[in-house]
Amino acid sequence: MKLRITALTVLTALLSCLLLSACGGDTAVGNGTSVSTTTVVTLPEGQPSQPSTSAGSYSLEDIPAYSGTPYVELSGNVPGFADGDMTTNSFEDYSPLDSLGRCGVAYACIGVDLMPTEDRGSISSVTPTGWQNAQYDCVNGKYLYNRCHLIGFQLAGENANKQNLITGTRYLNVDGMLPFENLVADYVKETENHVLYRVTPVFEGDNLVADGVQMEALSVEDSGEDVCFNVFVYNVQPGVVIDYATGASRLDDAAPAVSGDAESVSYVLNTSSKKFHDPSCSNAGSISGKNREDYTGTRDALISQGYEPCGQCKP
Amino acid sequence: MMIAIVCIDDSGGMLFNRRRQSQDRLLREDLLREAAGKTLWMNAYSARQFKGALPETVRAEEDFLDRAGSGELCFVENRDLAPYAGKLEGLIVYRWNRQYPADLFFTVPLENWTLVRQEEFAGSSHEKITKEVYSK
Numbered sequence: 135m136k137l138r139i140t141a142l143t144v145l146t147a148l149l150s151c152l153l154l155s156a157c158g159g160d161t162a163v164g165n166g167t168s169v170s171t172t173t174v175v176t177l178p179e180g181q182p183s184q185p186s187t188s189a190g191s192y193s194l195e196d197i198p199a200y201s202g203t204p205y206v207e208l209s210g211n212v213p214g215f216a217d218g219d220m221t222t223n224s225f226e227d228y229s230p231l232d233s234l235g236r237c238g239v240a241y242a243c244i245g246v247d248l249m250p251t252e253d254r255g256s257i258s259s260v261t262p263t264g265w266q267n268a269q270y271d272c273v274n275g276k277y278l279y280n281r282c283h284l285i286g287f288q289l290a291g292e293n294a295n296k297q298n299l300i301t302g303t304r305y306l307n308v309d310g311m312l313p314f315e316n317l318v319a320d321y322v323k324e325t326e327n328h329v330l331y332r333v334t335p336v337f338e339g340d341n342l343v344a345d346g347v348q349m350e351a352l353s354v355e356d357s358g359e360d361v362c363f364n365v366f367v368y369n370v371q372p373g374v375v376i377d378y379a380t381g382a383s384r385l386d387d388a389a390p391a392v393s394g395d396a397e398s399v400s401y402v403l404n405t406s407s408k409k410f411h412d413p414s415c416s417n418a419g420s421i422s423g424k425n426r427e428d429y430t431g432t433r434d435a436l437i438s439q440g441y442e443p444c445g446q447c448k449p
Numbered sequence: 450m451m452i453a454i455v456c457i458d459d460s461g462g463m464l465f466n467r468r469r470q471s472q473d474r475l476l477r478e479d480l481l482r483e484a485a486g487k488t489l490w491m492n493a494y495s496a497r498q499f500k501g502a503l504p505e506t507v508r509a510e511e512d513f514l515d516r517a518g519s520g521e522l523c524f525v526e527n528r529d530l531a532p533y534a535g536k537l538e539g540l541i542v543y544r545w546n547r548q549y550p551a552d553l554f555f556t557v558p559l560e561n562w563t564l565v566r567q568e569e570f571a572g573s574s575h576e577k578i579t580k581e582v583y584s585k
Contacts, residue, residue, distance in 0.1 A: 211466045313548045320471045324574035363466055407459040407548060419558025420461035422544060422579065
């Protein structure tokens with residue numbers, strides 16, 4: 135049975151940040167404070183409320199422009215949970231929608247008791263801000279936007295929860311967020327431990343579509359030995375230009391046009407992950423035989439078939 | 450010469466932020482069956498996931514890739530295998546059949562290897578794990 139708590143979420147600028155050192159490595163933590171979040175959580179079973187400080191001690195200006203990789207690490211990959219947040223009691227907490235109807239921070243302690251026991255239900259009744267969907271040949275599945283869970287369904291079993299669904303590109307959903315959700319879900323299922331998990335949509339100004347999401351996670355029982363990350367995942371779609379103020383979109387004129395004159399190149403396809411690689415890419419060499427296909431043709435033709443370039447070799 | 454054992458995701462990833470991408474109790478059991486009767490090398494990081502349930506044939510040393518000899522196995526989780534590619538006589542690749550974040554990849558191209566055995570099994574927390582055994 136799920137345990138849901140109520141929480142008061144306050145967005146504010148913070149002067150300082152209490153950062154866990156459990157998964158700290160040799161990388162310094164950033165000092166900026168432009169995007170910060172304080173969440174006051176009422177812990178279940180009578181535990182006292184504890185303030186937690188997001189590792190959002192970064193500035194949007196500090197985040198590099200998207201350059202072919204779905205995410206960038208923040209603060210040396212160290213999440214910003216406070217010591218007082220460490221709990222082995224599962225909970226999930228979603229921020230109220232703001233005055234523009236936008237989602238805020240979604241925060242959870244993921245445990246097996248929070249995970250879904252039934253198949254996913256319909257979420258089509260929810261219309262998140264900026265939902266102006268469109269179809270493009272260069273998008274896997276055609277549709278540019280997904281109703282993108284902040285706390286993934288496989289983690290908390292939330293269906294049509296409007297406080298947990300944002301307008302996200304297919305690329306954000308599948309290439310960006312899903313691998314991190316898989317990592318957390320499989321760790322929790324395997325160990326039956328808990329993972330503190332926070333997803334913060336980052337909107338610039340009054341934009342209705344988020345620039346991306348900050349994803350933070352820390353395994354509790356082993357103090358981050360197995361799960362520890364803090365990343366910003368871009369809400370972009372290669373080949374498509376998005377107006378983040380409204381959600382409108384168009385094909386990227388700057389992207390190479392699909393043309394019969396386009397140069398044919400040899401690629402290696404992974405028909406399972408729908409990624410294409412340069413033949414010299416080490417990832418290409420490790421593709422299972424049943425999922426591997428050698429291909430000669432244009433890059434654009436591949437993209438129009440729903441394939442996406444490998445993030446390592448960037449073909 | 451040695452036989453390397455790796456676990457990789459759909460992109461050939463092995464590690465993210467100095468941590469293994471995933472783990473599975475039944476995979477560990479299968480790995481120990483593969484290594485039965487042979488010396489199995491790994492480092493302390495890998496040995497910890499077995500939680501002490503290791504046979505006497507297991508040797509945990511930080512320089513295990515340099516110390517492993519012919520016919521011996523190396524379970525490699527957080528080391529780049531590329532510098533040791535010439536020392537490999539065999540490979541056992543476990544595929545999670547999942548996509549995880551990764552910043553360390555399995556970099557040994559498999560084109561020049563012969564797949565001699567392939568098995569699929571359900572893990573304790575993974576729906577389908579594929580094991581591929583390669584020889585040169």
